[in-house]
Each structure stands twice: as C-alpha cells, then as structure tokens.
Amino acid sequence: MTLPLLRCAVLDDFQGVATSSADWSPVADRVEVTAFREHHGSEAELAAALAGFDIVVTLRERVPFPATLFARLPRLKLLVASGMRNAVIDLAAAEAHGVTVCGTASSGTPPVELTWALLLGLARGIVQENTALREGGPWQSTVGADLHGRTLGLLGLGRIGGAVARVGLAFGMDVLAWSRNLTDERAAGAGVRRAASKEQLLGESDFVSIHLASDAGTRGLIGAAELALMKPEAYLVNTSRAAIVDQEALLAALNGGRIAGAAVDVFDTEPLPVGHPLRRAPRLLATPHLGYVSQDNYRRYFSEAVEDIAAFLAGEPIRRLG
Template sequence: MTQRSPARIAVLDDWQSVASDVVEWSVLNSIGEVTFLHEFPADTDSMAARLQSFDVICVMRERSSFDEALLSQLPHLKLLVTGGMRNAAIDVKAAGKLGIQVCGTDSYKHAAPELTWALIMGITRNLVDEANALRSGQWQMGLGSDLHGKTLGILGLGSIGKWIARYGQAFGMNVIAWSENLTAEAAAESGVTYVSKQQLFEQSDVLSVHLVLSDRSRGLVNAQALSWMKPSAYLINTARGPIVDEAALIETLQQRRIAGAALDVFAIEPLPAEHPFRTLDNVLATPHIGYVTENNYRTFFSQMIEDIQAWDAGEPIRVFA
C-alpha cells in the first residue's frame, strides 16, 4: 500500500497575524504541515509562484482572488477552503473543472449587525470627532443627531437586515425597508413597513445597506437614489462596496447633499492610500471589520480545520455547489 505524502497546507489573508493563535492547528499534524502566509494579495503570477506547491489553501472571505488564471497555475491544489459559505473571489466553476474541491464554513451571525449599529451610533453622535477632540484638550465640539423617533431605512431585509430592524425598533425608530424581492407581507412579519425604493431613500434619516452583491444590486445606490435622500440623512454600508456608486457618493458627500456616510466596505480593498473616503470629514470609515471578531474567526478557522479533516477522510463537508 502506497503511503500518501503529507499535505502542504497554506493559511492566507491573515492580515492581523492572529490565525495561528485563534485555534489549535496542531490537530492537522497527522495530515500535513500548516504554513501561515502574511503577504497581502498580489498579481496572478506572484500568487502562483507563492502558492504552487500547496495541496490545501485556506482563505479569508474575499481578500484574495482565485480566478481561473490563478487556479490553473496551482497544479498541486486539491482543496480550497474559505471563511463563510459565499466568496465571490473564488471561481468555483473553474475550480471544479480543475478537480479542486471548494468548501466553506458557517459564520457568527451577530458580528456584522453589531458593527453596523456601532457605525450608526458613531456617525450620528460624532463619536470619533468628539473623542479625538477630548484627547487634544477640547470639549464638546458639536451636536449629535437623535435616533428615537427617526426613520431607519433598510435596503435588503435579509438575515442581517432583520437584526438591524430589531435594533432600530429597540431604539424607538420607525423602520421601513425595500428590496426587489421584498413584499409587504414579509416586511410586516418583522414589524417593518414596506415602501418603494424612492420612498426608502426619501424618508430615511438613516439608510443602511444589507444586500448581497450581484449583477442586479451592483451600483443600485446610484446618483439618482442619493439625490432622493434628505440633507440631514446618513448612509451606512456594511454589505459590499460596489452596491454603492462610489463616485456618486463622493460627489454627494463633497457637496454635503447628505449629512454623512459610515462605511465598512469599498469597491477596492484595502482602500487606496489617497482615496477621498480617508479624508472627507463627513465620512466614518472602518477597514472591513464587520466580520473581524474573536467569535467569527474562531468559527471560521475551527471549521476550516474540520473541512480539511473531512476532505482527508474522503468525506468532504460544506462543499460549494
């Protein structure tokens, strides 16, 4: 009987250098050797040279792209594991043609909604400016906006959108929602009022985006939609950057046609150094940390290990269709 060589396992996208400590990777010692690679995503040729000797690669959400051009240059790759059960940066069809199994993980469901609400509180109460002012010796820089009695608009009443609706209701807000598939009956089940797209943008004091990125949702928050918003309104996006037309939003913010925006996601990530979102004083921006929490990382990495163990046993789990 021929004994299989130990697998070479790479863990990518560990931008905070925490992956090795979140879970116990040594349980994979009987399967192969785990290597943690901390370089940022690079061009296809650089990624191919860096990864071509690995049998198993673990990736974090959509930080690194695995398209057909890259996958075809990884002759040893047999298993690609991602955090979460959705990763638009992986060409699953191409992987299948090349005989590469793609598996995912569950996620901690509260991380993104909690970050969304933190951004809503942060932007409406000027928390960053006030905290920085206090550090510099100043005191009470401006007036915050209230939430109680205001209207919270939710663009996409899915699992995360429903949590945001609950938070808004707990704060005494009137909650409205719209998406192309939403019905008045489905909205009412969550105590939310169904409105049209234009009404959502016109009536919301805080408008939070919670759609999945698709051809249909890309650029949905465009110049026209932004023009419908109140001058006192805030836009929140913790879903995906390309759902919002960035050029239109930048112009809207520069001309102060809305009060501000709180953003955790961007069209290009990491956000370019000279991007206006880094300097506009009516933007609160965070570096895509909606899913970057202890519980979520523990879920991701522990289930990545389970995926590798199941694959090694010939019974893969959480397989991408």
C-alpha cells in the same frame, strides 16, 4: 514510511490569529501551516506566493480565485473558504483543475453590531469628539443626531436587515424597509413599514442602512441620482457589499456636503490603497471590512477549516461548494 507534510497557506491573516483561533492538532501530523499576514495585491503575486502549497484557506470573498489563477496553481488540491457561498471562486474551474472547494458554516455573528457601531458613531460624532478630547481640541464641537423618533430606512430585510430593524425599533425609531421582493406581510411581521420604492425610502429616511446581496440587480443600486434623493441631514451606512453603492458618486456627495455623512466597511478595492480619496473624504467614518471580524466568528471559521482539511485527508470531503 513517513509521508511528506502537505503545505497549507492561510491568506490575509492580518491580525496573526489564524493558528491560535482554532486547534490545528488534528492535522498537525500531515499539514504544515503558513499564515500570510500581508495581502497579495495581484494575481501574479498571489500565484507566486501560493506556488508551493497544496491547501489554501481564504476568508469569505476577500480573494478572487478565477480560472486563470487555478491554472497557475497545479499543486493546489484543496481550497477552503469561510461561509457556504462564495461569488469570487470559479467553482467550475476548480473542478476542471482537480481542486476540491469546501466551506464552513455561515457566521454566527453577522455584522449587526458593526452596523450599529458605525451608525451611532456617525450620529454622535464619536470619532471627532474622541480625537478632539485626546489632542486638546475644543470641548464639544458637534451636535449629535437623535435616533428616537427618526426614520431608519433599510435596503433589505433579510436575516441581517431584520436584526438591524429590531435594534432600531428598540431605539424608538420608525423603521422603513424596501427590497424588490419584500411584501407587506413580511414587513409587518418584522414590525416595520414597507416602502413602495427605494426612492420613497431614500427620501423619507434619516438613516439608510444597506443589507442586500451583491448581484446583477443590486450593483450600482445607489448612485448619484439616489444619493440626491436623501435629505441633506441624512446618513448612509454600508456594511454589505461595496458594489451596491457607486463609490465615485458617494465621494462626490460627501465632498459636496449633499448628505450629512456616511459610514462604510466595504470597498471596491481591498485593502484600500493608501492614497485612495476615500481615506481623506469628509464626513466619512470608515472601517477596514470588520463586519465578520470577531473572536467567535474566527473561532468558528478556522475550527471548521481544520475539520474540512481533516475530512479531505481522510478521503471524505465535507461542506463542499458547487
């Protein structure tokens, strides 16, 4: 007797590459895959869209799965999320509703490249100059900010922050780092100076880049008072978590010209609503959460999602979260 196919939903497949980024044939005889290219903006919309699915694949922390959503999805049996840590999935609720939650290996390409793309784009006015060139605007309208000899301030010196630091050192920058648990020894081992406080780092840095996890201790870490400490010619880059920077305070600083500019890849609401003021903010270089959006990462995520599904079907789930 042929078993009915289980239905698997892939969420937020904006580029339409979920099924081509991995070989799904190991589960093709048991699973029918549907990829959603549009984002579901509310829990009600998401619950309606997923009502007929047994398996859901979601990327990182894009979509919250609270207890109320699990209660609305009685058919759901397996939830696969990229990465091995996810703060927006209620794991206790998943267990209570009989849903197995599995992850994948962490990204092999963290957002170091995007951090530097944004920082360099800010420093050299790449977007403005490219737009002017294409549209017949003025020939040279910006004066670029130098990196060599300038101070790069890193909020966080973990795996990603440390990699960003190495690039900054290669550019000949003076790299300053701070986090609550950073020691002189750890900073010296990375070839950087440890700031005594975040206030010192913000006041001394020409470029500030954030590489901290979002938790109770870092939410709202950069607000109006902290932005006021930055030099008027300094730039802020956030490819980490939106909650670390007070969005309204950043908007006010940009609109008031209190800092030279900012680059942001993460937002309080994603996708960012069309009419959101950040879309019109001056001196802002913004990208739609592209930090982990790369060919190698997608290949890894979706290939391991297929492995997770196959293992679940075999009755031996792997890479379980919680």
